Amino acid sequence: MLMMRYIKQRKMVEIRLFVMRKNNKNVMLIVFTLFFVFIYGVLISINYSFYKREIIDKEVNDLQTLISHSEQLLNKVGFNVLDKKHKDKNYLHKILAREANVNINSIAIIYSGKYIYSTLVGDEDRAFITPVNLGLNAKEKSNLSGRPVISFVAEVGNKTLLQVFFKKHDLTMVNKLGRAFYQIGDVKIGHNNKLIKLVNDDKVYVAKCDKYGFSLVIEYDRKTAFINFVKDSVFLLSFIFFLLFFIFFMLIKYNNVDYYVLKKALSKNEICPFIQPIVDQNKNVIGGEVLARWIKKNGEIISPLSFIPRLEKYSLIPSLTVNLLTQVFNSDLVKKSNDLILSFNLTEKCLHDEKVQQQCIKLSSRCQLILEFTESSEFENVQLTLETMQKLRAYGIQFALDDYGTGYSSLQYLNLYDFDSLKIDKSFVDTIESSELTLHIIESIVLLATKLNIKLIAEGVENIEQKETLQRLGVHKYQGFLFYKPESLDSFSMRI
Structure with a gap:
């Protein structure tokens, strides 16, 4: 019941955001x-x-x-x-x-x-x-x-x-x-x-x-x-008409200034990788999830909630992904050990992007690379997605399903794409102490993962009680503020 209520609320938020973006686009067009x-x-x-x-x-x-x-x-x-x-x-x-x-x-x-x-x-x-x-x-x-x-x-x-x-x-x-x-x-x-x-x-x-x-x-x-x-x-x-029309088209497509500001931020590596460590039940750091942070020259940090939607708007997410993969590949972090687990969030468009694939293959030679997908929407091209995943698996790249239980169709995703890991969404972790229903849901997830030989990671763990309950239920890998906040490559490298 709780899960259904959460999904319904999330869908409503997505619909509102879509309408807002649509209205903003129409206003901008006018x-x-x-x-x-x-x-x-x-x-x-x-x-x-x-x-x-x-x-x-x-x-x-x-x-x-x-x-x-x-x-x-x-x-x-x-x-x-x-x-x-x-x-x-x-x-x-x-x-x-x-x-x-x-x-x-x-x-x-x-x-x-x-x-x-x-x-x-x-x-x-x-x-x-x-x-x-x-x-x-x-x-x-x-x-x-x-x-x-x-x-x-x-x-x-x-x-x-x-x-x-x-x-x-x-x-x-x-x-x-x-x-x-x-x-x-x-x-x-x-x-x-x-x-x-x-x-x-x-x-x-x-x-x-x-x-x-x-x-x-x-x-x-x-x-x-x-x-x-x-x-x-x-x-x-x-x-004059065609010149103005060209300028008009470019303004509509890229919103001009904002687009080039984002492009410049990517080219200057102002948007850089931060890593939130993933720990085992003994609090040992075994890897981390790579996240994007925009740090301007003046030290101002811009929230991903601000710039990620803008990057999506201008179809720059593949460029961001290539940029983050490249920065991690060139860092000292991946030169220490090939056993380090690093996960990146990917969209379907990124998965099918040739440059993203090439950079993933390069990075997989220096670490255990996991590509995470959310189930907020169904993959548009199932066959191409399966073929691409098979191609990348040949290089040892694994795949994880992020925000498990909150999106499109969890069981259908598991059946189609053969994920190696599941990440239990923070919404379940938040209510694990107060909701018996949540406990049963997580128990079911653990049982399913065990049967399918899929690893589990709990996201958003913020207190020791949550960690102990998850451990008792059979979840032994964690990510959250109880352990570490996202940190720079250099800071994370010092922990390894």
Whole structure:
């Protein structure tokens, strides 16, 4: 009855722990997902801002560069025009031919308020229909074409002006953000020099160039702009997405910092083997159970109850087992005698791990190695487990069933796996003085072990009365605080 009650309580604890781990995992997944979405959104927003800024700045800089180049060109041309007293008109055509790759359509000479020559129509003698100003000009209707035009005027001598007319301006790129146009004075000129009339002032974005007195105005369309941004940035957005997804995946899988802290602790041997001695009925130390203790550089000792579940979470238990086996193998302890009994706790996953098997085989050459399994859950691969146990038995390795009587199915385990030793769980030892039922259970265990020729070890012996009762019942090997607490390899080595 007591055993059944204990098993039921233990199962309830395991269920609660499972639910807690599951809930924590779900919470962590939600947190990381929200974090992923937030970061991706922030990066998209930043890139979107750069995208808009880059398009606008490029457009403004392109026109500014064109105007600056035209200004320098007109000042250079002006001296020759004056020297030739406006007679060598072919000179302007030569200049224009050299500037074919620049967005210049034509050059005109203005003298005493009249156009006297244009590279488009040749000699002419007409006064301004509308006056021109020095610097950048825009007209809704050109005198020649009747279409909107942008030009730049520079004074090159007394009463002499040169005017350069620009070709139709291409605003294809900036139109990706909405309807774009240049505002020069009161004139609004858009893509291909189309005149812009109605503008929704509530949605405009303005980039000004104070040096030449023009503004790039965008009637911003959020939907159009974002769609074009996605089209133009699909590779970058995909790269950012997969990079963030990879980081997100690693964070979910390893919880990042905690995982690498544990990995570092293993690599630095901060998690080291402690041994709790096992004694016979005369209190002679005959061996010990190897346990893990995490001792940080500052001397802080972290409880196994804290770090073992974390190692399990990140599938690092096999690494821990290999590490402990290796540290014991390299210690002076196992160089003293091959008769020393050392037991290690193993999980099914550890048993099937090649590195664990290799290290167990190595250590078995220096001591009597016992591998302990708990019966808290059924082995998933019975056949593979039996084959692995048989393989390791060939090297003299023995197997023990830990926490006997508290787990999955004690008799089924004994029937399947042919254990060499049984360890009576502390829960029975704790109640051995107060429960007649416990006495009967232990008597049954002793009888069964005797029939099957299985050695018995009692765990958690804490007082002399427990030891004497166990000895009277036929249990002659003990482990517990009555005799020794877990101790370092060096301390244990001094007892041998």
